[in-house]
Amino acid sequence: MPRQVDHADRRCRIADAVCELADEHGLEGVTLRDVAARAEVSMGAVQRCFRTKEEMLVFALGHIGERIAGRVRARLVRSPAQSAGTALGHAATEIALLREEHRAEARVWLAFVAQAAVSEALAGAVKANYAALEESFTRLVEEAGEGGGDLSDDPAVPPDARREARALLALADGLTTHVLIGHLTPRAAQDVLHAHLARLLSE
Template identity: 80%
Template sequence: MPRQVDHVSRRRLIAEAVCHLADERGLEGVTLRDVAARARVSMGAVQRCFRTKEEMLVFALGHISERISARVQARLLRSPAQSAGTALGHAATEVSLIGEEHRAEARVWLAFVAQAAVSEALARTLKENYAALEEAFTRLIPEAGRRADGAVPLDPQREARTLLALADGLTTHVLIGHLTPQRAHDVLHAHLAGLWGEPAAPSSLS
């Protein structure tokens, strides 16, 4: 059992090294030798954990996804008394990675998204992650209650897909400087307010 625990810890250590290198130079600059050096393990240790570079990248992507999902779940569980609408807003904000504190994570995430366009294994991992988020959003939307005019969203799954696509797009817009984090936050929450038929809160920016 101790050997297995050490193996799991080493895989996570290597995944963190992959993320740090991807943040600095993109995935094209991630080599097994550099990963081993950054993780302070031998090349043999990396190769015993992962048979190929693609397998290592898939694990690293899963590692990031788990970290984001854990934050989403923490947001949802932090206050059981919060409304479903508030919970959905918190979850979407976490997924969008628009906060300054998540800037490095956003760079790494988009590096993986770009690589997934030419990697079936990475694309499969991303699709599984998006499917889980879509399911969570779809479940929360009806629970958020009726709109102010008494209507309910006609298609919660479609609204969930729209919200997920918006949150994902805002990641890029903030990362390249097209939007500030505050403006992205305003866009996201104006969309949610419209979903519930409520007036959007005035922007804190002029």
């Protein structure tokens, strides 16, 4: 009897292999052959999961984005009674990937963002990820400032809340880069992020 293959699990294993290779060699060093070897599957198995290398990279990008988002959700679930301001701080800290255990993830994420500048498919995936984060940040900024509210794409959304959410997302992203290249220490980056949040939440 043929062995049952868990295709979802295999795709995730392949995505993990892509991320490991991207961390070690950059995305330009990711080949289907190396991915298959790292994931311990055949080349044919990789090609049955993904029709093209680009499709594989888009899935891997979504995989790492979901891993980060999952940590954000987990922090919110562990402390359901926390204020919107505290939740916003937790979310921004997770997105910035400043902790040592997330350094490899940060390198891979930035490799994907750089490649997205020349790949329409990757750019679409990155923009979708940022759009979802922006919406979450906007809701939390509005709730922190007004004690509640339901944001959507409605034009009634206060423009200040969305602008502040975009600024916070851009700051978190920028701090990731500054830490990776050694311009800032993780502690200095955390200080910058916390100071910005303190100013935002006191206004």
